[in-house]
Amino acid sequence: MNTQIDDLKALWNKAKSEVPSVEIDTEAIVSQANAKRRSSVVAHILNMAILAVTLVVITLYYFFVMRYSFMLSHVGFGIMFVSLALRIVVEVVSMVRARGISITDSALLNTQQTVLFVKQRRRIHGPYTIAIVACYVLGFALMGPEIYNNLPFYIFVGIYLFFVVGAFVLIVTIHRGIRKELNSLQELLNLRNELCRE
C-alpha cells in the first residue's frame, strides 16, 4: 500500500509543480482583502446605526412631536425603547462573537466556535427577537388609547392595519431565517462530529 501512496504522492507533487506560476499579483489580492474587511465593518456599523437612529428618532418624536401625557403611553413607549435598545446590545454581542471566530485556528476549534456562533444567532433570531417584537407590539398597543384620542379614526385604523401586516411579514421572515440557520447548524454539527470521529 505504501508504494501506491508513494506513487500518488509523486503524482500529486508533479501536479503541484505544474500549477502555473502566474505573475504574482499580490497587490490585487491585498486591495480585495482590504475592501472585504472595510465592507464587513461598514455593514456591521450600518446595521447598528440604523437601529440607533430609529431609537433616537422615536424618542425625539415621542417627546417633541407627540407630547403624550397618559401614563399608559409612557409605559408603552418605555417598553418599546428598552426592547429596541436590547436589540442593539444583542447585535453588538453578536458582532463581538463573530470576530472571535478565527480562520487561522484548527479546523475543529474553528468549527466549534462557528457552532456556538450559529447557536447564538439562532437564539437571537428565535426567542430573543420574538420576545423583543412582542414587547414592541405591547408597547405600541399601550400607546393605542392616546393615539386614538389624538388622530382621526381612519388614520388610527390605517396605522394599526399597517402594524399588523408589518408584524406578519416580520414573523414570516423570522421563521425562514430560523429554518435556514437550523440547516446550517445541522451541517456544522455533522462536520464537528466528523472531525471528532475516532
Added chain:
Amino acid sequence: MSAKLSLFNQIYANHHQMVMQLCLGFVNGDRSRAKDLSQEVFINTWNSLERFKGQSSHKTWLYRITVNICLKSLRDTKQTRSVSLDAEQRVEHLLTDDSTSHAAEAALGALYASIGQLNEVDRLIIMMVLDEADYAQIADVMGISEGNIRVRIHRIKQTLKKLMQNEHAN
C-alpha cells in the same frame, strides 16, 4: 514596500502552488472553483497576517486557513459530497492542458475523482498526506490528536486504494 506586504509576497510565492493544488483536490479538479477558493485563502491570509505569532511554520498556518476556507465553502455553496463535474468531464478538462502527458493527466483525474468520493474531512487529511505533511502537522491543522490522525490516515489510505482501483476499472 511595507514589511507586511513583503512577508505576504514571500508566503504567496512559496506556497501558492500548494494552496491551489489542495483547492483543486478539494473541488475535484474544477480549476475555476479552485482559483476562487485559492484567492479567498490569500485574502484571509492578508487579513490575518498581524495575528501570525510564529508558533507554527507559515506552511502549517496556511494549511489551517486553506482547510477552514474549504470547509466554509461547503456551507456557503451548500455543496455536499457530490461533485460538480463527473469523472469523464474532469479528465477531459485536465487533458486540455498540454503541459503534461495524457496518461499522467488521466491518472491525476482518477486521483481527483477518488479523493472526491471521500467525505470532506478525510479528503482534506489525505491531501495533506499527499502533500508530504507529517502527522503532527496534520493533527495541528485539524485540531485532533496525533493518535487519532494516525488511525484515520490508515483507514483513508485503504479506502482510497479501493476507490482508485474502481476508477481504473471504469
